[in-house]
Amino acid sequence: MLVIVGGSMAAVKAPSVLRRLREGGVSVNVIATRAALAFITELSLSTAADGPVGTDAAWFSPRPDALHLTLAKVDAAVIVGASAELLAGAAHGHANELALATLLSVPGPVLWVPAMNAAMWHNRAVQANVARLRDWGHHFLGPEVGSFGTRGEGAGIGRMAEPEDIAAAVLKLLAPAAVSDSKGRDLDGLHVVVSAGPTREYLDPVRFISNPSSGKMGFAVAMEARDRGARVTLVTGPVNLPGPSGMAVVRINSALELRDAVVQAAQDADIVVMTAAVADYRAAELKGEKQAKVAGDVSIHLTPNPDILAELGQNKGERVLVGFAMETHAGVERAAAKAARKNADFILLNYPTQEGTAFGGDDNQVTLVRADGSHQDWPRASKRQVARQLLNEALRVRDLRVREQRTTD
Ligand code: CTP
Numbered sequence: 001m002l003v004i005v006g007g008s009m010a011a012v013k014a015p016s017v018l019r020r021l022r023e024g025g026v027s028v029n030v031i032a033t034r035a036a037l038a039f040i041t042e043l044s045l046s047t048a049a050d051g052p053v054g055t056d057a058a059w060f061s062p063r064p065d066a067l068h069l070t071l072a073k074v075d076a077a078v079i080v081g082a083s084a085e086l087l088a089g090a091a092h093g094h095a096n097e098l099a100l101a102t103l104l105s106v107p108g109p110v111l112w113v114p115a116m117n118a119a120m121w122h123n124r125a126v127q128a129n130v131a132r133l134r135d136w137g138h139h140f141l142g143p144e145v146g147s148f149g150t151r152g153e154g155a156g157i158g159r160m161a162e163p164e165d166i167a168a169a170v171l172k173l174l175a176p177a178a179v180s181d182s183k184g185r186d187l188d189g190l191h192v193v194v195s196a197g198p199t200r201e202y203l204d205p206v207r208f209i210s211n212p213s214s215g216k217m218g219f220a221v222a223m224e225a226r227d228r229g230a231r232v233t234l235v236t237g238p239v240n241l242p243g244p245s246g247m248a249v250v251r252i253n254s255a256l257e258l259r260d261a262v263v264q265a266a267q268d269a270d271i272v273v274m275t276a277a278v279a280d281y282r283a284a285e286l287k288g289e290k291q292a293k294v295a296g297d298v299s300i301h302l303t304p305n306p307d308i309l310a311e312l313g314q315n316k317g318e319r320v321l322v323g324f325a326m327e328t329h330a331g332v333e334r335a336a337a338k339a340a341r342k343n344a345d346f347i348l349l350n351y352p353t354q355e356g357t358a359f360g361g362d363d364n365q366v367t368l369v370r371a372d373g374s375h376q377d378w379p380r381a382s383k384r385q386v387a388r389q390l391l392n393e394a395l396r397v398r399d400l401r402v403r404e405q406r407t408t409d
Helices: 009-023 042-049 056-060 084-091 098-103 118-122 124-135 163-173 216-227 255-266 308-314 331-342 383-408
Strands: 002-005 029-032 077-082 110-114 144-146 156-159 191-196 201-204 207-209 231-236 248-251 271-274 281-283 302-304 320-326 346-350 367-369 375-377
Touching (some): 002 009, 002 098, 009 042, 009 077, 029 042, 029 098, 056 098, 077 098, 077 163, 084 098, 084 110, 110 124, 118 124, 216 231, 216 383, 248 255, 271 308, 271 383, 308 320, 320 383, 331 346, 331 367, 331 375, 346 383
Parallel strands (some): 002 077, 191 231, 191 271, 231 248, 271 320, 320 346
Antiparallel strands (some): 281 302, 367 375
C-alpha cells in the first residue's frame, strides 16, 4: 500500500493511520510531500511506518534506482490529507514531485482523503479536479463536516475523515490477500449486535449521572465485524465518535433506551457484545424542571436499572453473548461470577487502574474469563486487535455450539 501524506494540517494524523494499517497487517510505502513536511516530521512518519519515507529530497539526490517507480510497486494508494494542490496535480497528470510521479504508475485503486478549508473545497477548480478523478475511477473518503485546523476556522465541510475510518476504507480497498492478519469474510451472513459507550441517567433536564466510557472498544468491535462481512447493529450511548459507515447505528441516552434497542436488535442476532458501560442506577423520579440549589445536603433516590446482559442470558437461544467487566480487585473471580450470573459465554476483564488501557485509551489489556473460572491473559494490544481476537473467540464458541447441536439432533 502506498500512503502519500499531503500538505495539510491533517498530516499530523498520518502516523495514526500508518499504525492502524500496520496493525491490520498491511505493509506500507510512505511518501511525504514537501508541504507535508512543514506540518509533520519525517521521523514521526518513518517511526509510525517502521520504514523509510520517500521525499522529494531523496528523489532528487543521486541514487541508482528510480524512487518513483520502486515506490509505485503496490496494490493501491491512499492520499492522507490530500490538498487542493495534489488533487490538481493528479487531475492533470503532473509529475513534478515524487508523490505525483509515483501516483502516475500505481497500478491499483487510488483513495483520496481530502482535508482543506471549506471555501477551498467548494472552489470550482477543486471540484472540477475531484470530478475528473472520480470519472477515472478514483475513490474519495470525506471530507467531513467539522472544524478544520487548530483555530477552528472554516467550520463546514473540509475536515479529514478519522484515522480509524481511513484505515477501514483502505482495508476494504485492498484485496484480502494483502491483509495478512485478516480472517477474510468469516462473519458473512451473521448479525452482530454491539453496545458501546456510557449511558446517561438524567436527574432533571440538564443534569445526569454518567461515566467516562469513550465507546472506542465497542466501535472497534463493530467495525471489525463489519469488515469481516457481518451485518452489524451498533447501539451507542453519547460518545465523541462519528458513526461508522456500513452498519446500523442506533444512538441512545439512558440504560432503558439501551435495553430496548439491544433487546430488539438481538432478536435475530448471532453474536451480542456488550461493551457499554451501563449505569447500574437511574433516578427514581425524573424531575421535569431544573432543580434549584437548596441549603445543606441533598440526597437523590436511585433505583436499579435492568441488567441487559443478564436479560439476554435468560433467553439466550443460539446466540453467543460476550460481556465486559472492569474490576479493581479479585478480577478473575468476580468476572467469572458475572459470566455465570449473566449466562455470558465469556467476559473480557480489564482494570481501570492500568495506564493507557482503560477509559478513552487506544489500547486495551484484557483477560478472557469464562463462567467456570478458566481464563487467559491477552497481551496489551490496540482495541481493534482486541476486537479481532474477541470475534475469533465468539466464532469459536458459536462453531462448537452448532456442532454440539448437530450431534444431539
Ligand atoms: N451490563 C448490562 N446491564 C447493566 C449493567 C451491566 O448489560 N445494567 C453489562 C455490561 O455491558 C458489561 C457487563 O454487564 O458487559 C458487566 O458489567 P458490570 O457493570 O461490571 O456488571 P455489574 O453486574 O453491574 O457488576 P458490579 O456489581 O461490579 O457493578
